[in-house]
Amino acid sequence: MAEVALKLEQLETMMGNVQEDGLAHLATDTVHYNPAELYSWLDNMLTELNPPAASGSKVNNSFFTGGGEYDLKAIPGSAICRRSNQFPVDSSNRVVGTTVTTTTASESTRPLILVDSQDNGVRLVHALMACAEAVQSSNLTLAEALVKQIGFLAVSQAGAMRKVATYFAEALARRIYRLSPPQTQIDHSLSDTLQMHFYMHFYETCPYLKFAHFTANQAILEAFEGKKRVHVIDFSMNQGLQWPALMQALALREGGPPSFRLTGIGPPAADNSDHLHEVGCKLAQLAEAIHVEFEYRGFVANSLADLDASMLELRPSETEAVAVNSVFELHKLLGRPGGIEKVFGVVKQIKPVIFTVVEQESNHNGPVFLDRFTESLHYYSTLFDSLEGAPSSQDKVMSEVYLGKQICNLVACEGPDRVERHETLSQWSNRFGSSGFVPAHLGSNAFKQASTLLALFNRGEGYRVEENNGCLMLSWHTRPLITTSAWKLSAVH
Amino acid sequence: MSKKRIGMVEKSNNKRQRVNLVPEFSINDHHDVLVEILRRLDGPSLCSAACVCRLWSAVARNDSIWEELCFRQVSPRPSLSIRSVVSALGGYRRLYFLCIRPFLARLPKILWSQDQLQLSLSLYCVHYYERIYVGAAPPSSLMFLRMPVNVV
Numbered sequence: 250m251a252e253v254a255l256k257l258e259q260l261e262t263m264m265g266n267v268q269e270d271g272l273a274h275l276a277t278d279t280v281h282y283n284p285a286e287l288y289s290w291l292d293n294m295l296t297e298l299n300p301p302a303a304s305g306s307k308v309n310n311s312f313f314t315g316g317g318e319y320d321l322k323a324i325p326g327s328a329i330c331r332r333s334n335q336f337p338v339d340s341s342n343r344v345v346g347t348t349v350t351t352t353t354a355s356e357s358t359r360p361l362i363l364v365d366s367q368d369n370g371v372r373l374v375h376a377l378m379a380c381a382e383a384v385q386s387s388n389l390t391l392a393e394a395l396v397k398q399i400g401f402l403a404v405s406q407a408g409a410m411r412k413v414a415t416y417f418a419e420a421l422a423r424r425i426y427r428l429s430p431p432q433t434q435i436d437h438s439l440s441d442t443l444q445m446h447f448y449m450h451f452y453e454t455c456p457y458l459k460f461a462h463f464t465a466n467q468a469i470l471e472a473f474e475g476k477k478r479v480h481v482i483d484f485s486m487n488q489g490l491q492w493p494a495l496m497q498a499l500a501l502r503e504g505g506p507p508s509f510r511l512t513g514i515g516p517p518a519a520d521n522s523d524h525l526h527e528v529g530c531k532l533a534q535l536a537e538a539i540h541v542e543f544e545y546r547g548f549v550a551n552s553l554a555d556l557d558a559s560m561l562e563l564r565p566s567e568t569e570a571v572a573v574n575s576v577f578e579l580h581k582l583l584g585r586p587g588g589i590e591k592v593f594g595v596v597k598q599i600k601p602v603i604f605t606v607v608e609q610e611s612n613h614n615g616p617v618f619l620d621r622f623t624e625s626l627h628y629y630s631t632l633f634d635s636l637e638g639a640p641s642s643q644d645k646v647m648s649e650v651y652l653g654k655q656i657c658n659l660v661a662c663e664g665p666d667r668v669e670r671h672e673t674l675s676q677w678s679n680r681f682g683s684s685g686f687v688p689a690h691l692g693s694n695a696f697k698q699a700s701t702l703l704a705l706f707n708r709g710e711g712y713r714v715e716e717n718n719g720c721l722m723l724s725w726h727t728r729p730l731i732t733t734s735a736w737k738l739s740a741v742h
Numbered sequence: 743m744s745k746k747r748i749g750m751v752e753k754s755n756n757k758r759q760r761v762n763l764v765p766e767f768s769i770n771d772h773h774d775v776l777v778e779i780l781r782r783l784d785g786p787s788l789c790s791a792a793c794v795c796r797l798w799s800a801v802a803r804n805d806s807i808w809e810e811l812c813f814r815q816v817s818p819r820p821s822l823s824i825r826s827v828v829s830a831l832g833g834y835r836r837l838y839f840l841c842i843r844p845f846l847a848r849l850p851k852i853l854w855s856q857d858q859l860q861l862s863l864s865l866y867c868v869h870y871y872e873r874i875y876v877g878a879a880p881p882s883s884l885m886f887l888r889m890p891v892n893v894v
Binding site: 449453463488489490493494496497498500501503505528531532534535538539540694697698701702704705 | 820821823824826827830831845848849852857858860861863864865867868870871872874875876884
């Protein structure tokens with residue numbers, strides 16, 4: 250233990266030196282997990298802080314008589330044992346790597362070993378996973394301690410990893426302290442204008458929404474070929490950004506534009522304004538400018554499952570071709586028992602020529618919290634990484650806040666409040682298939698257009714379009730992030 | 743206005759005769775000819791031409807010149823209905839500056855075809871909608887097309 254004492258002494262000197270850097274809280278708040286690993290932990294701490302050669306420093310007893318968090322008894326014994334089991338291979342590798350030069354602890358000067366933030370990055374991910382596991386097993390004391398550590402480790406990272414870790418840490422903290430506000434589709438904490446701005450910035454900064462809109466529009470356009478009267482029912486109205494491009498394509502199609510009817514469905518506005526009506530007015534303005542006959546109806550619904558086909562004023566299918574569109578909305582129904590089945594039933598009553606669906610490509614709806622956490626950590630890390638190329642930092646921040654809300658809901662909420670229940674294409678395919686839908690393949694036109702669109706984005710070299718069983722996936726490097734698929738009713742229905 | 747110039751010619755018998763010379767031609771007097779010439783220029787040259795003088799700048803605002811530029815090398819030739827849509831959305835000159843020029847700058851090797859033009863038109867339409875929706879030109883509209891340092 251003499252070596253440990255010496256190391257603690259050196260650490261204390263250094264902590265004193267870096268007081269102004271704000272790392273002092275590391276001196277008081279750190280959690281020691283396993284006495285046997287204390288030596289290696291101290292080694293790592295010292296190398297990270299790159300100390301000057303420490304020689305003959307005063308022993309400061311306050312270090313040993315410090316606050317309760319140094320008291321290892323505060324951490325339940327089983328937690329420590331479990332904790333040490335969690336880094337079986339990695340930590341020992343790290344230990345080997347960094348303690349090679351410190352065989353004799355009586356040295357007062359230590360050779361400097363530069364440890365880059367990679368180690369901290371690995372430590373950060375491990376801390377996040379450990380915290381999630383602690384939360385899952387309701388070990389809230391440990392989880393709380395870990396969340397604090399995550400905060401400090403996150404600061405040592407740069408770029409995407411820091412932001413992702415911060416959002417996940419905040420979401421974990423909310424879960425631990427049960428601070429999450431009811432995260433329903435209506436987020437009353439933000440005003441509508443602010444929400445709109447986040448959405449618009451997200452729309453402009455990265456290609457995800459544009460990809461979704463353009464690929465869905467292409468499928469709808471092809472399905473509407475030759476039809477004189479068309480009707481689109483949009484489950485994800487938002488600001489109506491998808492429809493100008495479709496209306497323009499319809500205006501210029503061969504044979505002239507059809508008569509275009511749009512039914513927009515969305516959640517109620519926080520300030521009770523008739524925001525859907527406003528969107529309709531603006532779209533009508535556009536339609537008049539480009540000479541497309543336009544009709545609009547807006548519906549406010551807390552959940553898509555509240556809809557009935559009778560509300561939609563459907564006209565006979567001989568006169569009007571209908572398309573149903575849903576961009577990032579269907580997954581919200583999965584938390585409500587019978588929700589998705591009800592909506593599928595309504596869609597079947599509508600008898601659309603095409604049902605376009607865009608969803609996130611990841612399984613965030615597993616029964617085990619830790620699995621959901623792991624999947625979403627990978628998913629959002631990739632997503633944030635792709636945002637790094639955005640030229641304007643303000644846009645980047647807005648987009649990150651937009652995504653951060655999803656992370657918060659995913660991690661901090663449970664039951665009906667947890668609406669971000671993403672599922673993969675294969676899971677959705679099963680659902681659609683067993684409900685009487687068959688896939689409608691998105692053609693090569695959609696693929697080509699999507700590829701050109703992605704090439705226009707600033708970091709076009711990272712984005713890829715992939716075709717998967719007739720569906721189009723947008724990937725960042727090799728990781729698919731969103732999928733556009735199109736469905737039609739099987740002949741039986 | 744062309745001025746008739748009267749010149750003096752020395753003849754062999756030392757008499758001098760008045761001769762009508764060819765009237766002076768100034769391109770600035772013939773806007774339609776100027777438009778025809780400008781219509782055949784490429785993008786950068788057209789932009790330079792528009793900076794020559796106030797008259798040329800005004801003439802260069804003729805949308806048919808920019809229409810020609812946008813449709814060059816696009817086959818098959820797009821239908822005339824496009825013209826009414828584009829002029830409703832703000833005209834060809836705007837379309838060129840907002841969408842087509844950044845598009846070509848970002849993807850210089852791309853074969854400019856009907857598909858590319860349609861995509862540009864869609865983006866132009868979205869931009870128009872964003873302007874009427876937000877009220878003023880939103881700062882980020884079509885921002886993704888602009889390169890960080892655009893010296894074009």
